[in-house]
Amino acid sequence: MDPTGRHARHTPRAPHPPGSRGRAPGTPSGHDPDAGWLARVMHVAFFLLLGASLARFLLRHEWEDRSPWIIALTGALAALYLLGPVLGTRATPRRIAWLCTVVAVWVVLVVLAPSFAWCAVPLFYTGLRTLPHKAALGLVALLTAFVVFAQVQLSHGGWDPNLIVAPPAVAALATGVFVHADRQAARQRALIDDLIRTRRELAAIERREGTLAERQRLSMEIHDTLAQGLSSQQMLLQAAxxxxxxxxxxxxxHVRTAESIAERNLAEARRFVHDLAPADLAEGGGLEQALRGLAERESADFRVDGTPVPLPDRAQSALLRIAQGALANIREHAAATSAAITLTYLDDQVVLDVADDGSGFDPAASRADGGVRGHGLPAMRVRARQLGGTLTVESSPGEGTVLSAAIPLTPLAPPTEAGP
Known part of the structure; x- marks a missing residue:
């Protein structure tokens, strides 16, 4: 499971950066703001403790033979410690060699002056931040044991329980705080990585869905315009x-009619290149004028009932495409002698009815066998459903067909699906 408690997906993980192998899982990187802040605090604490330990030694002891050595080693330890940030935080060979040198100089200082043992706490942090988990804990235990030894030596044999208990307690407290903070940072990074992966996956899914929706839309546009026009041209040329x-x-x-249809198809094709709006609507006059022109070309009756109200462009386009698809079905399948288009404005919706007196069919049987009437009816249903409307078909063999598309006026519902 991931840190959120959910089962993690099996997604490829980013490879470890160079030099990161061997570090404890979740070891803070140099780019972590919290880790950088804690490192600065530890650096300041180290130099304060180092300076205080040197001042304590000089104040409590007369000048001795070891005094120059202690001053020199203190300066060397300070200079070495300043090199740490330059080498980074990963457990590279150079970083490990630097840490061993710092610890060795500190050990010599503690042997010469046990008061320098207090510098161990920043060294705990440096070891935990640099070494792998087990090696870092081993270093902390070793430094703690040496601090206890140095403090006992400083007491000149006097028994003081604090000298035995306090250093391990401080080491355990410092290690526990660091490990807890480190694990929390690792959980946060894992959660952020999971969120980033999830966001990328959602973006990819949205792109795929958008692509499928656009393909479906284009297929409906082509079916309702170019394909129907080509079918009409074929029938007219065969008749000629x-x-x-x-x-x-x-x-x-027949040839002249086929020529006019070809001209309109060419206009539709050019419209695809621009904005895919129906050419009839682009000519002006609105939906009523476009439906009237369509009815004239298809020798159908047209009527408007109710008080017309302005409709959004996508509603006008959908209703016009539904009417074109219905008339194409009548022309190709119904063998009808007459057809009628009725556009009705009601209080809360606009209804488009397309009726014919053709051969009719069984809508239930058409749905059961997967839609024998081709792509037209499913495309019409999708267009109506994308606007929050409905499409119904009433028909029976030998009794004609009535197709009805109802679209709500306000508010028009957003698209609910990309396609059938």
Whole structure:
């Protein structure tokens, strides 16, 4: 499980940076603001303790043979400690060699002057921050034992329980605080990494869904415009071919009609390049004018009921595409002698009805066999559903068909799905 308690996904982890192997899991990096702040505090504490230990020795002791050595070693230890931040925090060979040198100089100082034992606490932190977990704990135990030994030596054989108990207690407290803070930082980093991965996955899913939605939209646009126009042209040209010798006038009319359809298809194709809005709507006049022009081209009746109200562009486009798809189905499948389009404005919705007196079909059977009537009806349902509306089909064999699309006026619902 991850730090949040959820089962972690099996996603690839980023490789360890160079030099990071061997460090304890969750060891703070040099780029962690909290770790940097704690390191600065420990650096200040080290130099304060080092200076205080030297001042204590000089104040309590007369000048001795060891005094120059202690002063020199103190300066050397301060200079060595200043090199630590330059070497970084990872357990590289140079960093480990530096730490061993610092500890060795400090040990010599403690042997010469046991009061320098108080510098062990910042060294605990340095070891925990640099070495792997087990090695760092071993170093802390070793330094603690040496501090106890030095304090006992400083007491000149006098028994003082604090000298035995206090150094291990301080070491345990410092180590516990550091380990707890380190683990908390590791949990936070793991949680942040998980959130970043989740956000990237969600972004990828949204991109895929957007791509699928755009493909579905384009497929509906092409089906309702170019594909239907090409189908009409094919039927008209076939009719012209059949009547070319027997009735040249009728053949020419079919060809001219096919030419006008091709011209409109070309306008639709150019519209795709611009903004994919229906060319009929782009010509002006709104939905009513576009439906009236469509009805004239398809030899259908058109009527408007109720008081027209302004509709959003996407609602007008959807209703026009539904009407185009319904008339295409009538032309290709219904064998109807008449068709009618009715646009009705009600108080809370606008309703588009397309009726014909053709052969009809069984809607239940069409749904059961996967939609034998092709892509048209599913595309119409998706268009209505994306606007929070509904599409119903009433038909039976031999009795014609009535298709009804109802779209709410206000507020129009956002799209609920990308496609069927």
């Amino acid at each position: 071919d059949l009547t070319w010798e027997s009735d040249p006038g009728a053949a020419r009319r």
